Amino acid sequence: MQLTQPELLDAYRHMRMIRAFELKLEELVATGRLIGFLHLYVGQEAVAVGVCRWLRETDVVASSHRPHGHCIAKGLDVTAMMAELYGRATGCCKGKGGSMHLSDLDKGMLGANGIVGAGIPLATGAALSAKLRRTGGVAVAFLGEGATNTGAFHESLNMAANWTLPVVYVVENNGWGEFTPAEHVLPVADVAVRAGSYAMASTIADGMDFFDVAGKAREAIERARTGRGPTLLECKTYRFKGHFIGDSLAYRSKAEAERWERRDPLARFEQRALAAGVSAAQLRAIDAAIDDRLVTAVMAAEAAPLPELAEVMRDVYAGGAA
C-alpha cells in the first residue's frame, strides 16, 4: 500500500482526530461536563480510517454503539458531533440522537445503533438500494465480533451473497463483547470463517495497522463497486478503553491491555509515515490544529442553545406529529 504524502497526512489527521475526540470525551465526563452512554473507539482508529478512505460521500455506512470513529472517518463535522453529544440544538441530530444514534444522511452516515447487530441488515438494504438504483454505490456495515453471533448478521450475509450486493461487512474483532471475552462465546478464533457458509469472500487484516486494513478494504470495496459481491473483512483490534466510559475494567488484565498498547495504531502509523518522508513537524502541526479544533468544538457546544421543548414532538412523522 503506497500512499502519497498528502494521503498519508490525511489518514493521520483522521486517526489523530478520532483519538483526540475520544480522549476529550473521557476528560469531559471525568470533570462532570458531559454525561451519556459513551463507548470509545480508542485503539481501533486504523479500521475506520483504513476503510472509509475508499468511500465516496454517497456511499453508506451503518455503524454500531461505538460510532464516533466511523462518523469522523466518514466526514461528519466534529463541531456538530460534539454539540450532539451535549444535547444541543446545533447537534447533527438536533440533540435528539446522542452518541448511540449519531447520523448524517447527507454524509452517507446512516446511523450509529444502540442495538447490537441492527445496523447489519440496514447496510444490506442500502446495498440493495444502490444495486437496484444502479448508483455504483457501496454500503459498509461496521460491527464487532459479538454482533456476528446475532441472527441479523447471518440473515444479512445470506441475502447479500445470494443477491451479489455491493456491501462490505467490517468486523472489528476487539476481543471483548462488553465484559465477556470473545473466546467464551465464539466457537471460532476467526469470525472471517463465517463467510464460508455464504460462499462469500473474506479476509483478515491487522486492525492495528492502517496500511494492512486500507489495502484489504480497498480490495473489498472495489469488489463491491464492480458488482462482484460482498466481503467479510475481519480486523483484529483492541479497545484500549472499557466498554463504556466509567467501566472499571476489572474483568481484564493490565498485561493484556499493555500487550495491545504496544501495537498502538497511531504510533505504528507515525513510524511508517516518517519512513516515507513525512516530517515530525508536519505531524505535530496536525496534532496542534486538532487539539485547537476540539477546544473550539467544546466551547461551541457548551455555548450552543438547548433544543426548544417543542422539539419533543417534531420529526416523529413526516408532516409533524400525528
Next chain:
Amino acid sequence: MTRARSLSFGQAINEAIRIAMQTDPAVILLGEDVVGGGARTDEGVDEMGGVFGTTRGLGKAFPDRVLDTPISEMGLMGAAVGAAATGLRPVVELMFIDFIGVCLDPLLNQAAKLRYMSGGKARVPLTVRTITGAGMQGAAQHSQSLYGITAGIPGLKTVIPATPHDAKGLLLAAIRDDDPVIFCEPKGLLFGSGDVPEGDYEVPIGKARLVREGTHVSLVGMGATVPMCEQAADELAGDGISAEVLDLRSLAPLDEEALLATLRKTGRIVIVDEATPRCGIASDVAALCADRGFGALKAPVKLVTAQHAPVPFSKPLELAHMPSPAKIVAAVRAQRAHR
C-alpha cells in the same frame, strides 16, 4: 378514477401495488414467496404470488423489482428499512403478523425512530403488508391481531381496511407515505369482494369511515369486525335500535374527531376488536372516550374483543374466542340495561 367493478380484497391489493410500481420506479416488493417458483423459467409453472396468491403476476410484470427473499424476517425487514432510508420505497410482505416477533427490532427501534433520531434528516417510506386475524383455524401462531403493538409505537402508522375499495386506496396512500406504515390484511375479509374503482386513487391515512348512520348507539369496528358491526346493526334495527357504525380504518394515527363525533351523537359506544382485550386498540379507544368524551357518555363504554387467551385451533373454540355479531348485540343490550 372511472367506473368500479367487483374485485376481491386480494385483487384490490394486487392492483394497488401494480399502480404504485407503474407510477414510481422506486417502489419494490419483497417478501417470502411473493413470486414463488414462477421466477424460474420451467415450462408449466406459474407464480404463487404469496401464500394467498395476492401478489400473483407482479413478478412477471416487474421482474427486477419483485424479490423473493429467504425465510429471514429479521434480515429482510432490516434490509427494507435500510433500502427505504436510501432511496427506495419498499413494500414488504410479512406473511402473517404473528411473525413480527422475529423482526420487531427493525420496526420498533429502526424504522420508527430513524427520522426522529436523525433530527428529521432520515425518512423511511416503508410499507409492511401483513395478514391479521382469526377465522381460518390458523391456530395460535397464524391468527393473531397484533396491530396494537405497532399502533402503540411512535413513528409507525398502522392501517386496516375493511373493504376492497379501502384496501386499494389505503395501500396506495401507505406506499406513497414518507413514514413507515403497517398495512393489515384481515384474514376474514381476504376472500370477500366489493366494488373497486379503476385507476389511481388514495384513501387518506388517519380518517375513519362512517359506514352507516344511527342515533342510539355507536358500533366502532376495524378490519374484519366492521362487517360484524354491520350485521349486528341490522339485527338491532329489528328491535328498533338505531346503530351507527364507524370503521376506524387507521389505527395510528387515530381519527379522534370522528370517534368523539359519533360518541356525542349517540352517547353510547361499543368497540369491537379482533385482538385480545388488554393494552390494545379497544381499551385505548375506551380510554379516549372516558378522557375526552366523558360528558357525552350516557352509559358505560363496552368492549367486544377476542378473549384473553391464545387463538385456539378447534373451530368451536376459535369462534368462542372471537368477537361476533351476536356478542355485539348482547353488548348493546347489556349497555342499554344500564341506568
